[in-house]
Amino acid sequence: MDSLERRRVQSAFDRAALRYDQWSELQQRVARDLATTLEPGAAAGGWVLDAGCGTGDALPWLARHAQERLVALDFAPAMLQAARRRQPGVAAVCADLHALPFCAGRFDLVWTSLTLQWCRLAPALGECARVLTPAGRLYATTLGPATLGELRTAFAAVDTHPRVRSFSAAAEVSAALDVCGLLPLRFETRIYTLYRPSLRAVLDDIKGIGANVSAARPAPLSRAAWRAVEAQYERLRTAQGLPTSYEVLQVVAARAPSGRS
Numbered sequence: 001m002d003s004l005e006r007r008r009v010q011s012a013f014d015r016a017a018l019r020y021d022q023w024s025e026l027q028q029r030v031a032r033d034l035a036t037t038l039e040p041g042a043a044a045g046g047w048v049l050d051a052g053c054g055t056g057d058a059l060p061w062l063a064r065h066a067q068e069r070l071v072a073l074d075f076a077p078a079m080l081q082a083a084r085r086r087q088p089g090v091a092a093v094c095a096d097l098h099a100l101p102f103c104a105g106r107f108d109l110v111w112t113s114l115t116l117q118w119c120r121l122a123p124a125l126g127e128c129a130r131v132l133t134p135a136g137r138l139y140a141t142t143l144g145p146a147t148l149g150e151l152r153t154a155f156a157a158v159d160t161h162p163r164v165r166s167f168s169a170a171a172e173v174s175a176a177l178d179v180c181g182l183l184p185l186r187f188e189t190r191i192y193t194l195y196r197p198s199l200r201a202v203l204d205d206i207k208g209i210g211a212n213v214s215a216a217r218p219a220p221l222s223r224a225a226w227r228a229v230e231a232q233y234e235r236l237r238t239a240q241g242l243p244t245s246y247e248v249l250q251v252v253a254a255r256a257p258s259g260r261s
């Protein structure tokens with residue numbers, strides 16, 4: 001991701017902050033499932049970082065692990081403001097996950113849910129590893145390549161432009177963990193499926209959270225092309241509505257004993 005794309009992503013999330021909670025059903029489900037994997041005493045009352053905290057949905061649970069020692073970080077200022085409103089007293093830091101403004105070994109637990117897919121994997125995971133204590137734990141989720149597969153296929157009916165972001169495969173995430181000196185203690189892939197009444201509603205979910213930034217910025221579609229995309233997607237309709245799949249990679253990792261990071 002170049003710096004222009006980074007700024008576009010940052011401002012899309014910034015603009016979405018006020019309405020984010022209405023649209024973040026997937027993000028909330030994923031975070032709750034990750035929270036069930038938190039070991040009791042995971043942070044042992046030590047310091048906890050939520051990297052890419054968004055509006056701070058996870059902060060109340062993390063606060064229980066961290067007591068007063070909780071840091072919420074995001075590069076979108078409006079997201080951080082919402083996080084502060086949700087968890088008054090949290091230390092809120094506006095910064096980029098690729099360059100965490102903390103010294104090495106500062107956190108006992110680093111939590112990052114559905115943010116790494118917006119980052120360059122190895123540099124971002126490298127930063128998470130760097131700020132972990134030697135016995136610290138990383139709890140992370142990110143998206144895999146099957147994510148939004150139905151939408152990708154529907155767009156492919158009209159042209160070959162990549163209109164849907166691509167996501168790293170489990171093998172790439174594994175390799176990045178390894179490069180960063182992180183040892184996976186848990187590595188699971190889960191498919192989450194949301195059902196929506198229309199293509200418009202599928203797209204609203206993505207736009208609602210500010211995730212409607214594509215790397216390629218293809219030309220807008222004509223009305224006829226939109227109708228073709230809709231017709232293609234309609235073929236997948238079930239009794240519950242139009243399905244949208246999200247492949248979620250859930251990772252719990254520790255620093256590898258060799259401490260290469």
Ligand SMILES: C[S@@+](CC[C@H](N)C(=O)[O-])C[C@H]1O[C@@H](n2cnc3c(N)ncnc32)[C@H](O)[C@@H]1O
Pocket residue numbers: 009010013014024027028031051052053054055056057073074075076079095096097098112113114115118119209
């Ligand atoms: C999809 S939201 C997830 C938010 C929250 N973790 C949740 O589960 O609801 C992604 C968040 O990551 C933030 N983000 C994306 N890239 C980032 C980066 N490089 N540095 C810091 N924050 C970033 C966005 O501003 C946004 O708030």
